[in-house]
Amino acid sequence: MRIVVLAGGIGGARFLRGLQRASPDADITVIGNTGDDIHLFGLKVCPDLDTVMYTLGGGINEEQGWGRTDETFHLKEELAAYGVGPEWFGLGDRDFATHIVRTQMLSAGFPLSAVTEALCDRWKPGVRLIPMSDDRVETHVAVTLPDSGERKVIHFQEYWVRLRASVAAEAVVPVGADQAKPAPGVLEAIAEADVILFPPSNPVVSIGTILAVPGIREAIADAGVPVVGLSPIVGDAPVRGMADKVLAAVGVESTAAAVAEHYGSGLLDGWLVDTVDASAVERVESAGIRCRAVPLLMSDLDASARMAREALTLAEEVRGA
Ligand code: GDP
Ligand code: CA
DSSP states (O other), X not given: OEEEEEEOSHHHHHHHHHHHHHOTTOEEEEEEOOTTOEEETTEEEOHHHHHHHHHHHTOBOTTTSSSBTTOOOHHHHHHHHTTOOOOSSXXXXXXXXXXXXXXXXXXXXXXXXXXXXXXXXXXXXSSEEEESBSSOOEEEEEEEOTTTOOEEEEEHHIIIXXXXXXXXXXXXXXXXXXXXXXXXXXXXXXXXXXXXEEOSOOTTTTHHHHHTSTTHHHHHHHSOSOEEEEOSEETTEESSSOHHHHHHHTTOOSSHHHHHHHHOTTTOSEEEEOGGGGGGHHHHHHTTOEEEEOOOOOSSHHHHHHHHHHHHHHHHHHXXX
């Protein structure tokens, strides 16, 4: 079975680990979000691609969910001693090596998709990981700074990591997306898929950004295979992080049903909500999306694998309908 998964960082990566357990023989292609990418210290950093690569390749800091295991921060401290920041972005010594290799290859003229493949030669994530695009896309957020009242547009990482989403996101813009082309292999993988899954990744700044690359949304809608998603919102709040802030920016309430409606029946065939949101099933089904309530907390690998099985079961139900 060929499965295509659109993934952000932590939510996507943890789900993928469950999917590999649930479906060990599946041929899995991951289309990764690159809207979070940022240039720091002259290096190209791709947080979501790396979270997927490290998680599936066994190099992730498990407690944190991002960054490397056994990490040290000497380089960051040395840079800070020169007054060179930003200090709010946690880049460890081991992690730096990845960004150095990536930047070196990009400077030599390789596209990001080829660079990602080369990095995965080391990590062997067991999936084909393709960035959504080789073109530069950067998610920016419009905010009003509380002290000065100044309206500013800042990089998503500055909003998320430095400000910890403490002010309202007034708009979220995937800058460059409208000019970006899907990376080689993206549309082909979608066209050849048997099932397409949206893991419980952020619907706005992870999956929404991937869908903003012209051609990808259309290819999924036209693929003619089941498209099933899992809600990142459980009990009217994100399980982790601050997805409610960016959902508000696009006028979507933070409920499992509203996120399903935001994707819409033109895209989604099936949607899983958590058992605490069982009352949302009727609303989602009346929007033309088949819906089931099952436990959606990825507390361990077994729980994530059960979620993946439920998603594949719902996909088969939709296919048979
Ligand atoms: P990021 O790029 O690291 O923010 O990761 P993603 O976009 O892939 O996933 C973030 C989303 O995952 C957040 O909105 C969380 O609510 C959601 N999430 C994290 N852990 C869980 C979980 O155990 N269950 C569910 N249903 N969602 C989760
Ligand atoms: Ca991310």
